[in-house]
Structures are given as C-alpha cells and as structure tokens.
Amino acid sequence: MYPLRRNRRLRVSESMRHLVRETVLSPNDFLVPLFVVEGKNIKEEIASMPDYYRLSLDNLAIEVKELWGMGLKSVLLFVKVADDLKDNKGTEALNPNGLMQRAIKTVKDVCPEMLVMTDVALDPFSSFGHDGIIENGRVLNDKTSEVLAEMSVSHAEAGADVVAPSDMMDGRILTIREALEDEGFYNTAIMSYSAKYASAFYGPFRDALDSAPVDIQDIPKDKKTYQMDYANRYEAIKETEMDIDEGADIVMVKPGLCYLDIVREIRNDVDVPVAVYQVSGEYAMLKAAAEKGWLDHDAVMLEQLYAIKRAGANIIASYFAKDAVKLLS
Ligand code: PBG
Numbered sequence: 138m139y140p141l142r143r144n145r146r147l148r149v150s151e152s153m154r155h156l157v158r159e160t161v162l163s164p165n166d167f168l169v170p171l172f173v174v175e176g177k178n179i180k181e182e183i184a185s186m187p188d189y190y191r192l193s194l195d196n197l198a199i200e201v202k203e204l205w206g207m208g209l210k211s212v213l214l215f216v217k218v219a220d221d222l223k224d225n226k227g228t229e230a231l232n233p234n235g236l237m238q239r240a241i242k243t244v245k246d247v248c249p250e251m252l253v254m255t256d257v258a259l260d261p262f263s264s265f266g267h268d269g270i271i272e273n274g275r276v277l278n279d280k281t282s283e284v285l286a287e288m289s290v291s292h293a294e295a296g297a298d299v300v301a302p303s304d305m306m307d308g309r310i311l312t313i314r315e316a317l318e319d320e321g322f323y324n325t326a327i328m329s330y331s332a333k334y335a336s337a338f339y340g341p342f343r344d345a346l347d348s349a350p351v352d353i354q355d356i357p358k359d360k361k362t363y364q365m366d367y368a369n370r371y372e373a374i375k376e377t378e379m380d381i382d383e384g385a386d387i388v389m390v391k392p393g394l395c396y397l398d399i400v401r402e403i404r405n406d407v408d409v410p411v412a413v414y415q416v417s418g419e420y421a422m423l424k425a426a427a428e429k430g431w432l433d434h435d436a437v438m439l440e441q442l443y444a445i446k447r448a449g450a451n452i453i454a455s456y457f458a459k460d461a462v463k464l465l466s
Contacts, residue, residue, distance in 0.1 A: 160447045162439075162465055164208035167458035168254065168412070172345050173197055173240045174217045185341035186417055187424045189456050191217055197240060198247045207462050211252040213301060213454055214240050217346045218261050226270050227262035230288045238295040245296045254299040254328060255292040257285050257313070266343075266350040268304035268363060274355040276362055282309040286316035293322040299387070303330040305363040305376075314384030328412060329385035332373035332399055335364035338392045338418030345417065373399045374406055381409055387452065392416040394441060397448035404449025412452035413445050420456040435464055 147157045172183070172191045179193035192200055201212060216236040222229040229235055237255060244253050258268045259281065265271050269281035281304065289300040300317075302309055310329050317325050343349035350358055365372055377388045386409060390400045393415035404411050423441070427434035438457050445453050455461070 160443055162442055162446055162461065164462045164465070165210065166446065166451075166453050167209055167462065168211045168213045168452060168454040169204055169209050169458045170213045170215060170454055170456060171197065171200065172215050172217060173236060175219065175236055183341065183345040185344045185421050186456065187421075187428065189345075189420070191345065194239060194243045198243055201244050201248050201251055204459070205248045205251055207459065207466075209458055209462060210250070211254060211299075211452075212244060213254040213256065214244070215256045215346060216240060216261055217348075220264075220347075223262055223264040225264055227259035227284060227288075230259065230262040230284070231291055233291060233294070235291075238291060241292060241295040241297050252298045253296065254301050255297045257288050257292065257300045257302040258304040259284065260304075260348045261346045263348075264351070265353070265356050266348050267357065268360065269306060271356060274357070276357065278306050279308070281306050282312040285309050286312045289313045289325070289327075290316050290320050290322065293317060293320070293325040297325065299326040299328050301328040301330065301389075303333065303391075305330065305333050305360075305365070308383065310380045310383035310385050326386040327384060328387040328389060329380040330391055330414070331377040331380040331385065331388040332390045332396070332403065333364050334367045334392065334396065335359060335361045336367065336392050336395075336416070336418070338395075338416045341417035341421045367395070370399060370402065374402065377403050377407060381407060385409065387412055389414060389454075390450075392419060393445050393450075393453075393455075394419055397444060400445070400448040400450055404451075410451040411449060412454060413448075413450035415441070415445060415453060415455040415457070417456065435460070439464060 174191045174193055176193040180190045180196050183189050241253050244251055260268045267276055269276035285302055292300050389412040390396050391414035393413045400413055423437055426432040442461055
C-alpha cells in the first residue's frame with residue numbers, strides 16, 4: 138500500500154518542525170546553582186568545572202543582576218566554608234551572620250524578586266564532609282534533622298524563599314516543615330532532594346566546595362547509608378511520596394541524565410512540581426569532551442536539557458542555564 142501517512146512531512150522544514158515540537162525550554166525552567174566564598178572581588182574558576190566560578194558576595198551581586206537581566210529568576214545558593222569553621226555538628230551553618238545568610242541578603246538586596254533557594258545540608262560545614270552528625274562511625278539521623286530544621290529557619294529569617302534539603306535523612310522534611318510553621322514562615326517552600334542517588338557524578342561539586350567525605354579511620358568513606366543505591370527504582374517513588382506527605386512543595390531527582398527513567402516515573406506518579414539536578418559531573422563530562430573537540434558543546438547541551446524536560450522535569454537545576462538561555466533567545 139502507498140503510505141498515507143508519511144511521518145517525514147512534519148519534519149520537512151524548520152518552521153514545520155517548530156510547529157509540531159512537543160517540548161519547549163524557556164528561562165523559567167531553570168534554577169542557577171551558585172557557589173559563594175568569603176572575600177572581596179573573588180571569581181575563581183573551579184578546576185573540574187571549566188567556566189564555572191566561586192564568587193565573593195560583591196561578584197555574587199553582579200552575577201545575580203546579570204541573571205535577572207537574562208530572564209533567569211531563581212538561584213540555588215551553596216557556600217564554601219573555611220576549614221577552621223567546620224565541626225561535626227555544622228555549628229557555623231546556624232550563624233545568623235554566616236556566609237549563607239549574608240549571601241541570601243546580598244541577592245535580595247540587589248534583586249528582591251529573584252527567588253532565592255538555599256542548600257540545606259551539613260556537608261560544607263562538616264569537618265568530616267558528611268551530610269549528618271557522626272557518632273561512633275555512623276551518620277545520626279534524627280539529631281541531624283533537628284540541625285537541618287534550625288538551618289532552614291535561619292535561611293528563612295535571612296530571606297530565603299525556598300529551602301532545599303539535599304541530605305537524605307529520614308523524616309527531615311516533616312521536622313523542617315514543623316520548624317518553619319512554628320516560626321511563622323508559612324510561605325517558605327521546601328524543595329526536597331527526594332530521590333538523590335549516591336552518585337560518582339558529584340565529584341566536581343565536592344571540589345568546588347571542598348566538601349568530600351574525609352579519609353579518616355571510622356568515618357564512612359562514602360554517602361551510601363543515606364543517599365540511594367543507583368540500582369533502585371521503587372525506592373525513589375517511596376522516598377518521593379514520603380517527602381510529599383511530610384510537606385515538600387517541590388521534589389527533586391538527582392543526578393539528571395542517568396536517571397531520566399526515574400524522572401518520568403515520578404512525574405507520572407505525583408502532583409507536585411518535579412525538579413531535576415543536572416549535576417557537576419554531567420557538566421564536567423561535556424566540557425571535557427568539547428574541549429577535546431570530540432563533542433559539539435552547544436548542540437549536546439541543548440539535546441541533554443531537552444531530554445531532561447521531555448522526561449518530565451518541570452524545573453532544571455543546571456550549570457548550563459546561562460549558556461542555554463543565551464542560545465535559546
Ligand atoms: C550535598 C550536595 C551535593 C550536591 C548538591 N548538594 C553533593 C553530595 O551529596 O555529596 C551535588 C551537586 C552537583 O554535583 O552538582 N548536600
């Protein structure tokens with residue numbers, strides 16, 4: 138039979154392809170992760186993340202204005218903490234005048250409408266590089282959650298719109314939600330890293346913040362007792378549903394590309410926005426291949442971001458956000 142339907146008809150020209158495109162990317166889709174350091178006039182490139190920088194507060198202000206001008210309206214803040222401020226309990230994280238708290242205020246001062254999201258986890262503040270307090274060689278769950286709740290309140294007090302716990306302790310969303318309600322922060326949203334896998338793709342991020350688990354006897358060498366096993370799928374659904382029940386407003390899958398099956402499954406299962414974190418190792422991989430001339434940086438970047446959106450992401454945290462928005466406009 139002569140084909141009545143020729144699928145290539147809808148691919149015949151650029152205009153036609155645009156007409157029938159199913160997935161659209163816009164600046165509104167992105168969260169921009171930013172790394173903040175103490176000091177003045179600092180913009181230091183992260184060795185394993187080419188073209189990505191640690192910024193002091195003055196440069197953070199400049200960067201945020203530029204992002205806003207490009208239509209990027211959300212930032213996700215991370216801080217690099219000096220070694221002498223780190224301890225087992227992450228005490229510095231609660232300092233009302235700490236770097237995170239000042240970074241939040243800096244962004245809100247220069248750009249009040251910019252959505253400020255903050256990383257809530259102990260690892261940048263932990264002398265052991267773990268997301269929780271350590272006792273007898275184990276990462277304590279409930280005591281850690283209490284600190285995370287205090288940290289969240291401290292971020293909300295400084296002006297954060299969204300707190301983003303990235304630690305994977307059990308029950309921490311409920312503990313954080315209760316603390317925020319008790320302190321009157323009814324409108325502070327929680328974006329929970331719900332399905333966060335124990336991934337080797339976080340390496341460059343740990344370089345950026347100097348936050349890798351330390352190699353000391355009796356201290357866990359990895360995060361596998363709290364982050365998820367990458368072999369598991371049903372567990373991601375359980376984690377995500379529990380976080381929503383506990384009060385998460387947005388849930389997240391992390392990393393991105395290797396986990397798009399999980400993203401689709403969760404998108405089909407839940408009724409809250411789903412975020413995906415395209416993590417540091419994914420960024421580094423493409424940068425390295427492009428530097429060698431083995432991959433076309435911009436083309437592969439867009440293909441990856443569209444794939445993440447097509448898989449079901451409503452929000453994408455990406456180190457490529459700026460590059461992508463430049464290309465899209
Ligand atoms: C830590 C945290 C990590 C990332 C975000 N928050 C690393 C880790 O869990 O060790 C990784 C982000 C990235 O790799 O881009 N709480």
